[in-house]
Amino acid sequence: MQVPAPFEYERATSVDHAIALMERLGDEARLVAGGHSLIPMMKLRLATPEYLIDINDLASELGYIRVEGDEVRIGAMTRHRELLESNDLAAVLPIFRDAEKVIADPVVRNRGTLGGSLCQADPSEDLSAVCDAIGASCVIRGRSGERVVSMHDFHRGPYETAVADGEMLTEVRVPIRPHSGSAYHKVERRAGDWAVASAGAAVTMDGDVIADGRVGLCAVGPNLTNIEPISAALSGQAPSEDLYATVGQIAADNATPSTDTRGTAAYKTHLAKELTIRSLRKAVARATGQE
Amino acid sequence: MEVTMSVNGDDVSQEIEPRTLLVHFIRDHLGLTGTHWGCDTSNCGTCVVWVDDEPVKSCTTLAAMASGHDVRTVEGMEVDGVLDPVQEGFIQCHGLQCGFCTPGMMLTARALLDRNPDPTDGEIREAISGQICRCTGYSTIVRSIQWAAAKERETPVEVGAS
Ligand SMILES: Cc1cc2nc3c(=O)[nH]c(=O)nc-3n(C[C@H](O)[C@H](O)[C@H](O)COP(=O)(O)OP(=O)(O)OC[C@H]3O[C@@H](n4cnc5c(N)ncnc54)[C@H](O)[C@@H]3O)c2cc1C
Numbered sequence: 001m002q003v004p005a006p007f008e009y010e011r012a013t014s015v016d017h018a019i020a021l022m023e024r025l026g027d028e029a030r031l032v033a034g035g036h037s038l039i040p041m042m043k044l045r046l047a048t049p050e051y052l053i054d055i056n057d058l059a060s061e062l063g064y065i066r067v068e069g070d071e072v073r074i075g076a077m078t079r080h081r082e083l084l085e086s087n088d089l090a091a092v093l094p095i096f097r098d099a100e101k102v103i104a105d106p107v108v109r110n111r112g113t114l115g116g117s118l119c120q121a122d123p124s125e126d127l128s129a130v131c132d133a134i135g136a137s138c139v140i141r142g143r144s145g146e147r148v149v150s151m152h153d154f155h156r157g158p159y160e161t162a163v164a165d166g167e168m169l170t171e172v173r174v175p176i177r178p179h180s181g182s183a184y185h186k187v188e189r190r191a192g193d194w195a196v197a198s199a200g201a202a203v204t205m206d207g208d209v210i211a212d213g214r215v216g217l218c219a220v221g222p223n224l225t226n227i228e229p230i231s232a233a234l235s236g237q238a239p240s241e242d243l244y245a246t247v248g249q250i251a252a253d254n255a256t257p258s259t260d261t262r263g264t265a266a267y268k269t270h271l272a273k274e275l276t277i278r279s280l281r282k283a284v285a286r287a288t289g290q291e
Numbered sequence: 292m293e294v295t296m297s298v299n300g301d302d303v304s305q306e307i308e309p310r311t312l313l314v315h316f317i318r319d320h321l322g323l324t325g326t327h328w329g330c331d332t333s334n335c336g337t338c339v340v341w342v343d344d345e346p347v348k349s350c351t352t353l354a355a356m357a358s359g360h361d362v363r364t365v366e367g368m369e370v371d372g373v374l375d376p377v378q379e380g381f382i383q384c385h386g387l388q389c390g391f392c393t394p395g396m397m398l399t400a401r402a403l404l405d406r407n408p409d410p411t412d413g414e415i416r417e418a419i420s421g422q423i424c425r426c427t428g429y430s431t432i433v434r435s436i437q438w439a440a441a442k443e444r445e446t447p448v449e450v451g452a453s
Pocket residue numbers: 030031032033034035036037038039076077102103104105108111112113114115116117119120124125126127163167168169170192193194195332333334351
């Protein structure tokens with residue numbers, strides 16, 4: 001029987017309250033959102049916080065998807081299921097629905113949150129790759145106020161983010177650009193499993209050429225945010241199968257997967273290439289109104 | 292710490308250790324052993340209960356997190372001796388063999404039909420995809436849920452009827 005080590009439980013009623021509790025309880029306190037990454041780690045004693053601050057009561061304050069003007073704002077407590085079901089979000093950023101269909105299973109998706117996913121920063125976690133591809137930024141709040149960091153700065157490494165002690169992630173912001181498209185592809189061993197590998201792509205067109213394009217990879221190595229050579233290779237190019245193949249190869253060259261029960265390093269590298277190609281193809285089709 | 296919640300409509304209040312998982316609270320503290328405990332790793336879904344109308348894996352939820360909320364377990368499906376159509380469907384269509392996965396399967400099915408009274412087989416399979424059955428091969432589970440859906444469409448449940 002797996003049971004967490006003893007801890008004290010507190011419940012936050014607002015963002016300000018959560019920040020005050022973190023400040024009072026110090027660095028032995030951890031936030032718990034959906035708990036679907038943290039509680040398994042606590043059961044395995046990989047995490048042994050002395051205090052747990054439950055932020056589920058913040059679901060009303062931080063659970064939202066707002067499409068406003070040229071930006072989408074998503075609250076950190078938005079659950080996977082809400083990301084999957086939102087038609088407003090799918091209309092502007094279809095990559096979210098692509099990814100959410102294959103993140104965990106419907107019951108886990110009832111609990112897990114966007115904020116928990118990004119803050120867990122597991123290299124196999126899909127929403128980081130999504131947020132990388134679409135050039136999202138993260139709003140982090142602490143006692144001294146709010147700061148906004150790019151995904152590139154948010155990710156410090158596996159299980160490590162820019163969120164410091166006493167701070168929390170409150171919102172993710174994504175720019176909406178006209179003539180844009182996005183898509184996500186994942187290969188999993190069975191329904192509900194973590195990725196063997198996955199890739200997300202987002203492009204913005206300027207007439208017949210790609211003005212701006214980005215790819216986010218998942219489960220093929222740490223720190224795959226903002227692969228500069230990919231963006232450079234896409235910029236100003238007309239979409240073509242040759243271009244996708246070139247970019248797919250750059251993705252494969254940047255992948256550093258390890259062999260494990262989900263597959264060999266060679267297979268995952270192959271997937272990094274192939275899934276990048278598929279996601280780019282679909283993102284361009286969506287951006288150009290072909291889908 | 293003290294937790295207070297409604298379980299199948301009954302208010303319960305108990306002193307527990309904060310680290311108590313909801314599945315153990317339900318089984319060991321409340322004695323409601325219909326909720327099963329299997330993989331302990333949020334993969335098998337036999338521990339599924341409802342928290343505020345949504346199926347959740349109770350091995351990955353703290354009892355403390357459910358405090359103040361409404362919990363429903365398989366014991367709460369039957370009301371005044373009348374089985375839920377989903378339970379009837381599992382009997383009619385052989386939806387179980389050993390019965391280990393059944394409580395979680397039925398609660399997820401109930402939640403699906405509440406949102407989608409006319410699901411396709413694919414939608415049913417998707418809904419139960421976080422739950423493992425080692426006996427049936429799933430076909431009879433899908434059939435059982437379709438049976439319940441058909442029954443409910445023919446005899447719509449009266450809202451507010453006593
Ligand atoms: C069976 C199973 C399968 C899964 N499959 C997948 C999958 O295929 N793909 C995938 O991407 N994920 C998968 N997951 C993970 C799932 O998506 C988690 O729900 C998610 O990673 C974490 O979200 P959470 O809200 O549960 O976070 P929690 O577990 O509550 O928290 C995770 C971490 O983030 C911190 N945190 C949470 N919220 C905040 C905040 N607002 N500010 C600062 N820190 C915060 C916590 O302190 C903790 O350190 C799976 C999980 C399970 C149990």
